[in-house]
Amino acid sequence: MNSVTKPTITAFKTSPDRGQGLARDMRVRWALEEVGQPYDVRLVTFAEMKQPAHRALHPFGQIPTYEEGDLVLFESGGIVLHIAQTRAGLLPDDPDARARAVTWMFASLSTVEQSIVELQFVMFTERDKSWYEERLAMVHDRIRARLGELSDRLGDADWLDGAFSAADLMMASVLLRLRGHGLLDEYPNLAAYVARAEARPAYQRAFAEQLAVFKAASLAAS
Amino acid sequence: MNSVTKPTITAFKTSPDRGQGLARDMRVRWALEEVGQPYDVRLVTFAEMKQPAHRALHPFGQIPTYEEGDLVLFESGGIVLHIAQTRAGLLPDDPDARARAVTWMFASLSTVEQSIVELQFVMFTERDKSWYEERLAMVHDRIRARLGELSDRLGDADWLDGAFSAADLMMASVLLRLRGHGLLDEYPNLAAYVARAEARPAYQRAFAEQLAVFKAASLAAS
Known part of the structure; x- marks a missing residue:
């Protein structure tokens, strides 16, 4: 460890995914849970994210x-890799691994993730365009191409390369964003891979934490 | 250094960018030149990239x-970070930096890079669609949003965070892909940043190496 300071992360005050755990703070929470590092959370609104105080921390708001x-x-x-490099539990010891x-x-x-992010742009910004259905199909096919290649590489292994690592944490987090689109289920080994990741106690704890934030925000707003 | 083995990289036998240095081998060549690590290159065709022998090295072909x-x-x-972590010259010594x-x-x-990759998809797969102009404008605006934020952060600094590092190597490589689209010139400090990166002797050597490959392929085909 290069530090014993308790870290503080930021997360959405009201997550746009309604507590499904798809916002990117989830990846960091999960990593911190895997290595057993307690942390604080500061919640920010969309408006606050675009203000200079937050942009001083995150140039892209x-x-x-x-x-x-x-x-x-x-x-x-960058955050998950930093956590993995400074605490034990998320990277193998062997330098090549x-x-x-x-x-x-x-x-x-x-x-x-490239085409998965693009899928969200299609859903959010092109839904009322004349070309929506055709574009959606094109992006689905791009995602399928990547999933097919990933499925071939994973085969019947539990994780991407030996034991569970930050690589699996990140890949499963990316694939989880496909939930509800039906694409993941076309590749049973990938669906099982994501389910294995979600079953990890550290994932479950992180998920519960972010869900509690969303529920508290909903209660406060009701 | 964790190894003194001379590495071998792969690159396009005939680069689709016609030697403009935009293919991703350029990033690795540049990193190897920055740290003074000699390397070998194995050239592969598009067909070979999709064969099992190459997919064993690269799951996505x-x-x-x-x-x-x-x-x-x-x-x-992953390759550039490995080079930077195992050879001196591309990362600061201070752990936080x-x-x-x-x-x-x-x-x-x-x-x-997300929207910059998307721009290439628009150019290559949507050029004869009825929606091409409107989509192009949408993606241009997404790129502008990111460039504006990056420009604000960079300000009048030479590099992103202190001395030149692997961060600048990667960011400049990504921004270079916008060459010919006119967008970079809307942000003079970013255009100057990319020009500073290109002026580095290591970049120049790497560029010449990839250009020589393209010229040799053109000669062989003529």
Whole structure:
């Protein structure tokens, strides 16, 4: 460990996913739970995220951020890798295996998530366009191409490369965003992979924490 | 250094960008030049990239890959970070500054590159659709939003966070993909940032190497 400071993360005051655990603070909460690191949460509204005070922490005005003493990080990939590199439990000890796990983290967040983020843009900004159905089908096919390749690589293994690592935490988090779109179920080994990830006690604790935030916000608003 | 093995990377036998240096092997070449690590290149055709032998190295059938003794990596982010962590010259020594550089690498490849990759999909797969112009404008605006935020953060600094690092190598590589779209020039400090990156001797050497591959392929085909 390079620090014993209790970190503070930011999360949505009212998550747009209504507590489904798809916001990116979930990835950081899950990582902190896996390594047994207690943390504080500061909730921010959409308006606050775009203000200079938050942008000083996160140049792109998003969540999550991560503060630990003088260190400020943004971007879930960078935060999770920092947690994994400074606490035991999320990366293998062997240097080659560590490098492979990091490569899978990048693969999750760029190669695999690219079209999944695009799917959200289609849903949110193109739903009333004349081309909506055709574009949706095109993006679905791009996602299927990646899922097919990932499914082939995973085969009947439990995790991407040996024991569960930050690579699986990130890949499962990305794949979870497909829930409700029906695509994941076309690849039974990937659906089972995500279910295995969700069954982890650390995931369950993190999920409960973010759900409690959403429920509290709903109560306060009602 | 955790290895003195000379690495081998893969690159396109005939780059679709006609030697403009926008293919992802360029990022790895540049990193290797920055740290002074000699390397070998194995060229692959599009057909070969989709064959089992290449997919064993790269599950998504792309370039670049990186082989160093028994270690096999894919995904430019994972490869560049491995090079930066095992050779001096691309990451600061201070642990907090290193973590921030890594966060910027993730930001480059997911938050900033997402819409830039999407722009390429629009250009390549939607050019003859009725909605092409409207979609192009939408994606341009998404890119502008990110560029504006990045421009605000960079201000009049030379690099993202102190001295040049793997973060700048990756961010500049991502921004370079906008060349020819006119968007970068709307943000003079970002255009100057990319020009500073391109002026680095290591970039120039890497660029010349990939251009030589393209020219040799063109000669062989003529």
